[in-house]
Amino acid sequence: MRKGPLCLMLLTLSIMAPAHGEETTESGSSTPLSLSAGSQITELQQRLKASEQQREELNKQLQNADNTRESAQLARLRQENQRLKLQLKEAQASPLPRLLTDQQQWFVTGAGVALLALLCGIFASGASRKRRQWLN
Numbered sequence: 001m002r003k004g005p006l007c008l009m010l011l012t013l014s015i016m017a018p019a020h021g022e023e024t025t026e027s028g029s030s031t032p033l034s035l036s037a038g039s040q041i042t043e044l045q046q047r048l049k050a051s052e053q054q055r056e057e058l059n060k061q062l063q064n065a066d067n068t069r070e071s072a073q074l075a076r077l078r079q080e081n082q083r084l085k086l087q088l089k090e091a092q093a094s095p096l097p098r099l100l101t102d103q104q105q106w107f108v109t110g111a112g113v114a115l116l117a118l119l120c121g122i123f124a125s126g127a128s129r130k131r132r133q134w135l136n
Helices: 003-021 033-093 102-125 127-135
Strands: none
Touching: none
16 A cells, blocks of 8 residues: 555644644633533523413413404394394294295286286187188
8 A cells, every 4th residue: 555645644644633622611701511501501400480470471362362263253242132133032922824835825816927928829819810811
């Protein structure tokens, strides 16, 4: 093997070995690692408590909004219920019961129109002409 690549490889390995062995330290803080972690934990716990309080407040606001919406719907439904009860009482109190259903009324109306059209056709064409034509 050539000496050039072998020396180059040994040189790079010797430079990289101390780089892997070094520990990273925080250059900005002079406090030990355990104190900075403890302060971060307390800060995160405080933020957690604040977030939980905010969540509870938002849940209360949501429940209040739901209650107001439901009360508005409830009032509307009660009003409609009262109106329907009045209509039912009026329908039950009327002395004349309906003789025909809606479907039967449409049938009778159609039959009347057909009969009227038949009579108009008979009077328009003249009954005597048809008899004469039959005789021929």
